[in-house]
Amino acid sequence: MIILASKSPRRQELMQLIGLEFQVMTEDVDETMDPSLPLKEEIKRVSTLKAAAVQTACNADDIIVAADTMVAIDGRRLGKPKTEADAMRMLKMLSGNSHDVITGLTVMQGDRVETTSVVTQVAFRNLSDEEIRAYVATGEPMDKAGAYAVQGKGSIFVSGLIGDYFNVMGLPLCTLSGLLRKFGIEILK
16 A cells, blocks of 8 residues: 655645555654755655654555655745745745755655655746735645745746656656655556
């Protein structure tokens, strides 16, 4: 059985998109990252924590998939906005600039753990204050790293993308399929 250690509806949709049968199981973990450590390493650590947190409730042969996603621009880490003002601040930072979307991805089965990070570069066009206010008013940015959804209304801000589009949604499918293959799961049989 594949276990997705995430409540994210986007991750669930993406797992379904590639035809995986899975169950969702989550436990709360401390996602606090040490800002003095490299983001790629910290995000991998958090994704591994998420997988390990559910492992005790799983069968030994279950395969656990966990992920954590963050946006980074000019050395600043942008998680999910806490308030509308926070979302507006993040979107103003992203306006007219490129940023990285980094996902830590872990696949775990028993003592075996494969973890990696995937980076996608996203460019935003210049946004007006009116657009930012209107977008924040939709509520869409409030539970998204970097305060936007590339698969939603936030898509109209993206002028370019280098890397895995699905990574920006929170689950890099190309990398995931490669990791699952190592555990004997073939997407296309």
